[in-house]
Amino acid sequence: MSIDWNRRTCARRGHTTYLPHEEHLQAKLHAATALGTAWRCLRCGDFVLGEPGATGPAADAPLVPRGKVLRDLFILRFLAVERAVRGVFIVLAAIAVWQFSNSQDAVRQFFDKNLDAIRPVAVHFHYDLDHSPVVDTIRKTFGYHHSTLVLVAAALLAYALIEIVEAGGLWVAKRWAEYLTVVATAAFLPLEIYELTEKVSGLKVAALVVNILAVLYIAFAKRLFGLRGGRAAFDEERRSASLLEVETSAGMPAPAHNG
Template identity: 40%
Template sequence: MTEEDRDAPAPVPGTAGDERRLRYELLSCALHGHHLEGVTAERVRPGDALLVREDRDGLRWHRCLRCDAWVPVAPPRQPDRPHPPDRHEIALPLRGKALRDRYVLRLIALDRLLHFVVLGALAAGILIFADKRASLQAPFYRYMDLLQNGVGGTGGVSERGLLGEVAKAFAVRSSTLWLIGLVIAAYALLEGVEAVGLWRGRRWAEYLTLVATTVLLVPEVYELTSKVTVTKVLTLIINLAVVVYLLFAKRLFGVRGGGRAEAAERARDVSWEALERVPPGRTTD
């Protein structure tokens, strides 16, 4: 063992080595780097031991405020501050359940973003079709007649398949098409608002997503009574999982203590008291 290894802070059992608890912290640090404070400070005070320590050779060991790892950093050649920042100057990074929730909420946000893109494209297509239908109807039937006569079929458009569905769309009233397009556009906008709010971790977005997803469970279940497909089943399972997660894990509508319990749980993981409960290792004198 080198002298440098002896001077380094010793790992704390049950903290940095607890891969289960720190899985999300380690992932965040791998993606964004460690959260270190006081790297550019001129000197280290005794009261900064929770953040940074200096060994006998002058090498500084900075504690990551997210994953609790100790990172060796050489003292700065051109310090820009006299000492590491005080506690009130530091914005603590997310850890524990709060960090896990951010990853889950952003995963749901990506799902809502996909819905926004697909529904937005569908709404745009319907509205454009409703606006241009009069000019498209005659060429559509003319080309379909030419296509069917060219392959030895009879004239006209069959009521089956995609062409049949397009033919039915030409028979729908323009007001109905506009209404359908606007409703789908409004739903796409709702999904987009959910995606932005969930990505930013807003509480109101959690409520909005829970209510909207719960309402849509009814038609999804009804659709399964007529025809069961893999896509419908997967969609129902995903939306059920979202509802259960938001209701119980995020404690919405007063479930499991509600917002107060949620705030207390967050403060337990993201606070200086939480960092003090995981004391840093001691250096060797």
């Protein structure tokens, strides 16, 4: 079942109507009904009773996202939410690393004390705490210098800032945010693949797949880096998606061909 993105958006935001000054376009965009004059929505194409939302020359009509553009906007906002959530968790991780850097000795003592407390339970279940990969990893962190941990916290904050900036830009469909998302996400793909060589988990695989699909989708759908005609083709696609642009083209004579 296909989604009618135009009507779905109009149902949430309302219709967008426009009264062009050009009389030949007025005839195509309005209709007289028993209940009064109705104007054609520039997004979904339905006729809406009441006065038009705005008026002016056809060239000044609002560029209303329609069809595929709306679908792309929905996907971008989904990615924006994912980036925002990830950014928040990275900020929390940076705060945890910072706090840990300032209290390593206390945390080490707390860990060793509680490790001794649960040792009898581990022995009962035949689990060797002294050779546990998890315990070894935690103990290694206690050997990190304070300055190293501060750098890690700073790097995490910088990464979180990138994610949050991406989220904000993607939410409002800014082209610079699309470039930033593609470049930043692609830059971390080798690291994600390397982590999978160390240990495979469902979460890591899912994250890698989502990021690869996000890079490919944004790059091709938004025609970044000159793909599929680049920015010029992207802008033309948006203009052609406007109902008023279509009506304008239909009301104009076909251009003459030279030669």
